[in-house]
Amino acid sequence: MALRHAVLAALLDGELSGYQLAKAFDVGVANFWHALPQQLYAELARLEKEGLVAGRRVVQETRPAKRLFHVTDAGLAELERFAAAASKPSFVRDDLLVKVQAADHVDAGPLIRQVEERAAVAEAKIDLFRRILRKMRGDLGEEEFLRAGRRVGPYLTCLRGLAFEEGNRDWCLRTAAILRDRNAAVAGAGTPAVPGEGTAPAYRRPEVARAER
C-alpha cells in the first residue's frame, strides 16, 4: 500500500492534477515510484474520500478544467506514520535480466540488441536526471545544497535514480560486448574455444548458438 504514500510524497512540492502526477510517475521519469495514470486517478479519489488530500477545481480558458490536489494535515500525518514504519525490502523484477540469465540457451542476436537498447534508454535517463539535479540545486554546489538547501528529499531520490541508470548503462554495455565476443567466437570456429567442457546432464540439450547480425 505504498502507492498512496508515493502520491502524498509527490504532492509535497505543490499542487498537482492527476494528469501532472501521471507524468511524474511515468516510467521514463519516475525516480522513486512508478504508476499508471488510471492508478493515480483511482488513488486520488480514495485519498480524497479519506481526507488525506483535498482538490480544488481550476477552470481554464482553452484547456479542459482540472483538479489540483494538495496534502491535508491528516495526509501529512499518514505520511509521517508510513515513514516511521518498517520498509519492506525492495526486490528485482526485470524482463531483461531474465533473458540474460537464459543467455547461453537462447539466440544471442535479439538479446544483444535489447541489451544495447536498454543502455541507450539508461543514457537518456542519465541526461534527464542530470538536468533535473542541476535545476533543483540552482546556483549552489551539490555539497552546499545538500547541507543547507531546503527540500533535499527529491534531490536524494534523483541521485539514486542517476546512480542506478549509470550502473544500468555500464552493465548493459559490458554485457553486450561480452555476448558479442562469445557469439563471434562460436560462429567463427568449427571447434568451440571453450576449455574444460563437461558432459551435459541427460535432461539438458547442448546450448544453441546461432545468431548473426
Place this chain on the structure above:
Amino acid sequence: MALRHAVLAALLDGELSGYQLAKAFDVGVANFWHALPQQLYAELARLEKEGLVAGRRVVQETRPAKRLFHVTDAGLAELERFAAAASKPSFVRDDLLVKVQAADHVDAGPLIRQVEERAAVAEAKIDLFRRILRKMRGDLGEEEFLRAGRRVGPYLTCLRGLAFEEGNRDWCLRTAAILRDRNAAVAGAGTPAVPGEGTAPAYRRPEVARAER
C-alpha cells in the same frame, strides 16, 4: 507474464524442486527475479500442464518426497520466443525511496535508521554475490571466464545484482550522513543555517524537523 520465463530460466542449470526454486527467488538471494513460494508452486503446476516443464518424483528417506522439475523442449522454445520479444521497461518501486522523497516533511530519526539498515542489508548481499561469483568462475579469472566459460548468463545477472547493491549501499550511507548532518544543524540552532529561504505557498505547512537519537 515473465514469472513463467524466470522459472524456466532458473531451471536451465539443473532440476529443482518448488522448494529449492522458492529459495532461489527469495528477496535475500534473487538477483534476476523475485517471487514467493506460493507463486512458484502455482506457476510450476501451470507450466507442467502446458508441457513447458516436466517433473519427476523423488522419494527421500528422512525428508518428505519432492518433485524435481526440468525444462522440456517446448519450454526451451517458449523461452527462446520470450527472449526474442521486446522487453518491457523496468521501473522503480521502493518504499524507502518514497520515504526519502518525503524526508524534509517527516521525522528524520526513524528514516535515518531505516536507510542505515538498508545499507547493512546491501552490504550482506554484496558479500553473498561476491561469494557466488567466485564459486561460479572457479579457478578462472573473471575476464577469462566471461570469454570462454560455458554458461555466463547467471554470472552476468549476478554482476548486475552486485553493482546494484554496491550502488545501494553507497547511496544509503551518503543519504544517512546528509540527513544526520541536517538534523543536527536544525537541532543545534535557534536560527536555521539555511541561506536564501523563500516563502512557503499558502497550502504548505513549514517542514518539521524534530528527531534525536
Place this chain on the structure above:
DNA sequence: AGGCCCATGTAATCTGTTACATGATTCC
C-alpha cells in the same frame, strides 16, 4: 518442549495492467 527446515499447497484479497471511452486544442 519449542523452533526451524523440508515440502507442498489452497483461498481470499489486494494491487497492477490492459482495454476502452470521450472530447477539445495545439502543433506539424
Place this chain on the structure above:
DNA sequence: GGAATCATGTAACAGATTACATGGGCCT
C-alpha cells in the same frame, strides 16, 4: 488532415501478497 497534449475516468483481467493448512524430522 493526423498526431500529440490536456484531462479524466470505467471495466475486465492478470498478477502478487497475505493468511491459513499440514506434517515429519532435526537441533538445542
